[in-house]
Amino acid sequence: MKVLVVGGGGREHALAWAFARSAKVQTVLVAPGNPGTAAEGGKIRNIDVDANIDALADCAEREAVDLTVVGPEAPLVAGIRDAFDARQLPCFGPSKAAAQLEGSKSFAKHFMARHGIPTAASATFADAAAAERYLRSHGTPVVVKADGLAAGKGVVVVREDVDEAVAAMRTMLSGEGFGDAGRTVVVEDLLAGEEASFICLCDGERALPFASSQDHKPRDEGDEGPNTGGMGAYSPAPVISPAVHKRVMAEIVQPTLRGMAAQSTPYQGFLYVGLMIAADGSPSVVEFNCRFGDPEAQPVLVRLRSDLAVLCQRALAEGLHGTSLDWDSRAALGVVLASGGYPLAYETGDIIAGLNDAVQHTKVFHAGTAYKDGRIVTNGGRVLCVVGMGESIADAQQCAYQRAEKLKWRAMYYRRDIGFRTLQKGVS
Ligand code: AMP
Numbered sequence: 001m002k003v004l005v006v007g008g009g010g011r012e013h014a015l016a017w018a019f020a021r022s023a024k025v026q027t028v029l030v031a032p033g034n035p036g037t038a039a040e041g042g043k044i045r046n047i048d049v050d051a052n053i054d055a056l057a058d059c060a061e062r063e064a065v066d067l068t069v070v071g072p073e074a075p076l077v078a079g080i081r082d083a084f085d086a087r088q089l090p091c092f093g094p095s096k097a098a099a100q101l102e103g104s105k106s107f108a109k110h111f112m113a114r115h116g117i118p119t120a121a122s123a124t125f126a127d128a129a130a131a132e133r134y135l136r137s138h139g140t141p142v143v144v145k146a147d148g149l150a151a152g153k154g155v156v157v158v159r160e161d162v163d164e165a166v167a168a169m170r171t172m173l174s175g176e177g178f179g180d181a182g183r184t185v186v187v188e189d190l191l192a193g194e195e196a197s198f199i200c201l202c203d204g205e206r207a208l209p210f211a212s213s214q215d216h217k218p219r220d221e222g223d224e225g226p227n228t229g230g231m232g233a234y235s236p237a238p239v240i241s242p243a244v245h246k247r248v249m250a251e252i253v254q255p256t257l258r259g260m261a262a263q264s265t266p267y268q269g270f271l272y273v274g275l276m277i278a279a280d281g282s283p284s285v286v287e288f289n290c291r292f293g294d295p296e297a298q299p300v301l302v303r304l305r306s307d308l309a310v311l312c313q314r315a316l317a318e319g320l321h322g323t324s325l326d327w328d329s330r331a332a333l334g335v336v337l338a339s340g341g342y343p344l345a346y347e348t349g350d351i352i353a354g355l356n357d358a359v360q361h362t363k364v365f366h367a368g369t370a371y372k373d374g375r376i377v378t379n380g381g382r383v384l385c386v387v388g389m390g391e392s393i394a395d396a397q398q399c400a401y402q403r404a405e406k407l408k409w410r411a412m413y414y415r416r417d418i419g420f421r422t423l424q425k426g427v428s
């Protein structure tokens with residue numbers, strides 16, 4: 001089997017690496033990939049293709065690809081699955097209509113309301129005066145969200161000052177903040193509890209959940225500072241107890257798949273449910289994403305023992321019935337090494353030292369890296385994700401940090417407390 005992975009970040013490095021472990025896969029092409037996927041060698045090869053959907057479909061056809069898997073949300077929301085279907089090219093990922101679960105927060109909120117799926121109460125606005133009246137009568141705490149895709153930056157959580165919420169809403173609606181993605185806003189109640197990521201492989205009817213995980217979105221230790229795409233993640237997430245797992249499947253995942261199928265937009269692909277688990281164990285949806293999480297993919301996929309390529313093909317054939325996943329029982333924890341200043345302004349082009357200093361039971365996935373004059377340099381906000389494995393989350397954490405300490409560049413920044421929510425509970 002020949003697999004094409006679309007994307008070039010840490011999640012795509014982990015996906016490519018997972019596909020290469022399949023005995024059925026001879027070649028994994030990554031478009032465009034990164035120096036990490038290039039350095040894997042063996043079955044994995046980067047392919048230089050324009051990032052547009054037609055060019056990717058031409059590539060899949062030319063290379064006789066058996067399975068294309070799309071990493072990031074943007075091509076899915078733009079309709080890559082539909083374009084591949086029209087050319088009879090097998091592509092695992094939701095259609096444009098189904099990807100609206102991530103592509104439009106108001107779509108997702110209305111969908112959840114119709115199907116009784118637990119989520120924060122919300123209201124949707126395109127008019128600033130109406131939104132301001134609502135915000136002032138609602139008061140704080142409150143969450144203001146751009147409706148469309150905003151690369152993880154379109155959410156403002158306001159705990160005290162309602163003027164801040166009004167200002168955020170106005171920036172979004174004016175189009176200054178996020179362009180057209182902000183011309184509709186969703187205003188949501190603040191949910192209390194602990195967040196977790198619940199990612200499933202879906203065939204349109206059935207969902208096979210991956211091992212649970214939890215990421216750390218804020219930049220700084222103690223979950224402080226501005227929100228990022230994720231500064232580290234680990235799996236499993238003990239907050240998803242067997243009882244909570246059962247509730248998430250029954251109250252959220254299954255009604256979502258039934259609801260999407262009932263409106264003739266069945267959901268096939270990775271479905272990422274961002275959850276808030278209340279103190280009493282009740283799960284609510286914070287967000288849906290139409291793809292695997294980043295950096296959740298890195299620790300989750302190193303634990304997966306089942307053949308991901310076969311699973312994706314089965315899901316495409318609506319054949320997940322009776323399938324289960326096999327996991328490495330060890331825990332995995334990934335630490336994101338970022339460029340100082342991320343998620344705001346940061347510099348790139350710094351030479352990365354220590355990439356060859358291997359440490360047992362660790363794996364380094366590349367995200368924002370590039371080649372410059374034959375050296376590997378930083379080329380993004382999130383640069384690397386160092387994953388450690390161990391018998392407990394504490395062991396996995398120790399292992400990951402041992403590896404992280406061997407890596408170095410001029411303005412490297414990383415959190416030293418990934419996993420703290422679980423470790424402080426004394427769970428390991
Ligand atoms: P989103 O992109 O919708 O996942 O939002 C980004 C982050 O904002 C989430 O991971 C949460 O930490 C926070 N957030 C979003 N919506 C809510 C909410 N209703 N209650 C509490 N936190 C939220």
Ligand code: GLY
Pocket residue numbers: 152215229230289292293294295296
């Ligand atoms: N780690 C959060 C996300 O992938 O959206």
